[in-house]
Amino acid sequence: MNTKKAGFNTKLVHAGMIEDQFGSATVPIYQTSTFRFKSADHGAECFADDTHGYIYTRINNPTIDALENLVAELENGYRAIATASGMGAVNTIYMALLSQGDHMVSTAAVYGPSRVVMEKHYSRFGIEATYVNTSNPKDVKKAIKPNTKVLFIETPSNPTMDITDIKEMVKIAKEHNLITVVDNTFCGPYLQMPLDMGIDIVFHSVTKSMNGHADIVGGIIIVKEKELYKKVRAMMVTLGCNMDPHQAYMVIRGLKTLSLRVEKCQENAKVVAKFLEDHPKIAWVRYPGLKSHPQYKLAQKQMNGPGAMISFEVKGGLKAGKVLMDNVKLAILAVSLGGIETLIQHPASMTHSKMDKASRESAGITDGLVRFSVGIENVEDIIADLSQALEKIK
16 A cells, blocks of 8 residues: 555554565564575675665664654655664764764753763764753854754753744754754654654654553654765664664554554643642643643644643652652653653653753753653543642642
């Protein structure tokens, strides 16, 4: 079936499918490290141009190809590149786009390890980065230098839920000849389509909503144009951070229910966010679906829904927040997000703990901030769980 013009849900089910000799209804798992050549000349052809056939799973594999083709269709990109983890995707992008003496501008409240690896490791090789509030275009323009090559944003940001105007970032990038990259993990292709807004590269931690079942780790990069794709793909192969065929199969299986899961999580999150906003023991709530969110109107325009991620702070700060996190029963105290299960965690001491305190605070990641990923459970049970835990706070 040609799914190019099909609806999103039809693509989820049918895009990227392989027709094998047995008529399998699902994508087969090609769990092999290497592939047999038909002849010496065929082997030479494959190495000259890997579109001629399969060589070695670090380079290409039918199961991984199926996932890449599926996600590229979902994001309206040229091609996709699957990686062993979300950080595999981040490092592939950094290594492909930045050289010694180059500079990058990025979202201050970006995923912690994405920032830490740049500041602590790429800086050792002469690569610079400036982190600003990218929801303020003036701050972005001010941070651009003559050697700036990349504008790397996350929207909504992790964990502050700030929303960056993607079209405005594209406009600024074009004025300065920058390559634009968006971490689209919080939204996924169901809720936000950055490539359609002019972005060059989008990536996801597929560990999160795209797989959705907390049973694999993986990443994927989607590139808009052919030449840039070839550059990024070559770097992934060189780094050797390819996805495993079984991982790819699991993500394909998870993707088939992406829209159903996201809709249910989002439906629950809207109710939970309102409950928290009205609760006397909550200091503030940041959720794109609440009118109190500073970029509520931008979220309405740019996203296809507010998603299932909520950030909030309990009155009493970190001490009170710990009481809440230590007393929930249904919500799982664990990092990650976007799955069918509700998760709660403390960014300052967990996902963003390797950032220094001054950087965290300037990015809006306060010690009292709690990140909440809403799952598909009955919303009454999620609220009852939060209620009983909040009652423990004196």
